[in-house]
Amino acid sequence: MPRTSRNLQLIYANYRVIPLFLCISIAIDYTLTLYLAGSREAIQRYEFSPLLRYAMEYNLVIIYLVFTIFFYYISAYIVLKLIKDEPVYSAGVALILLLSITHLLGGLSWVFRNAWYSNMVMAPSLASIALAIASFGYVILQRA
Amino acid sequence: MRIIVSMVMAVTLSVYTYGSVCWYAASSLFNSIIQGISLAFIVYLAFIYFYI
Numbered sequence: 001m002p003r004t005s006r007n008l009q010l011i012y013a014n015y016r017v018i019p020l021f022l023c024i025s026i027a028i029d030y031t032l033t034l035y036l037a038g039s040r041e042a043i044q045r046y047e048f049s050p051l052l053r054y055a056m057e058y059n060l061v062i063i064y065l066v067f068t069i070f071f072y073y074i075s076a077y078i079v080l081k082l083i084k085d086e087p088v089y090s091a092g093v094a095l096i097l098l099l100s101i102t103h104l105l106g107g108l109s110w111v112f113r114n115a116w117y118s119n120m121v122m123a124p125s126l127a128s129i130a131l132a133i134a135s136f137g138y139v140i141l142q143r144a
Numbered sequence: 145m146r147i148i149v150s151m152v153m154a155v156t157l158s159v160y161t162y163g164s165v166c167w168y169a170a171s172s173l174f175n176s177i178i179q180g181i182s183l184a185f186i187v188y189l190a191f192i193y194f195y196i
Contacts, residue, residue: 049164050176075157075186078193082150095154099161106165125165128158136151 015084018096019076023069025100029107030065036110046113048106072099091135098128153189156182 011017033052037043043056055064076096083089102124109118163178 048175049179051164051179071183071186072157074190075153078190079150079154079157082146082193086147088147088151092150092154095158099158102161102165121165122162125158125162129155129162132151132155132158136155139147139151 012093015077015080018080018093019073022072022076022096022100022103025103025107026069026072027065029103030068032107032110034061048118086139088135088139091131091138095128095131095135098124098131102128149189149192153186153193156185156189160186 030052033043033047037046040056044053047053047056051068052061052064055061076099080089080092080096083092102121105121105124109121160179160182163175163182
């Protein structure tokens, strides 16, 4: 048990590893989307992300996926690297994990396919926005 | 400065993700505008990051 805890602490402290969780959840999200949607028309009709719909329309899905995963990794890496020695680092890690959960639940929405579930997926997304704004406010107040 | 860039990027990243899961007006300009602006802003912040 102490070893597990130590491993978790090592993962938590490593700002290069935490963004990988986000990348994995995005890969799962889009894999589920492409696998469970069944057809190109279904994605263009029901998918929320306009960029993915655009990529589907012009056969750019692979490029879009690679770009998205790279984009999310770099963004999350920059966020965590710049705050690695600050008290808000834990909030940054929580934010990245919340975004991962959002993508994971978003991918599963193709399993359930109902409005109630899709509306529920917005909850962790809105929570991540609230957490980011609250952390920003905390930093501003601390420096004022 | 670095921590401010990080926080602004965190907010923008969460807004960008919201744009990809948002249920409302899935076929309208709403999601496109949210994602487009967020994407452009994150790229801008990434440039700032590499210059600070």
